[in-house]
């Protein structure tokens with residue numbers, strides 16, 4: 001299976017490989033293999049992914065539609081891993097807490113400091129600190145996808 005992704009990587013040029021996020025696909029695939037023994041959905045997803053990769057590899061030329069299809073599949077797999085197995089996408093916490101920090105900070109800034117901009121930048125700084133910490137925590141627990 002890792003060989004299928006490697007084979008695909010050889011088949012496309014590096015720009016396409018990047019667009020397809022083959023590295024991420026490989027990480028997703030490893031997780032599916034990890035959870036397969038206890039999760040039927042993962043087993044099914046893994047089979048679908050293998051079939052799909054085989055189809056792509058059998059093609060003479062990989063079209064835009066094929067890319068779009070693979071991307072859609074990758075997103076579905078990632079969302080199952082996030083929802084069911086509580087894995088975290090890299091940067092997800094950072095983005096989340098930045099957004100929370102900005103909105104809380106702005107609201108506080110307007111009421112407490114009478115200056116929205118101060119609140120926004122404080123909130124942003126705190127959001128980055130918390131989000132980066134949460135990402136780090138997920139990484140340590142081996143929950144980073």
Ligand SMILES: [Zn+2]
Pocket residue numbers: 035039040041042043080084085
């Ligand atoms: Zn699963």
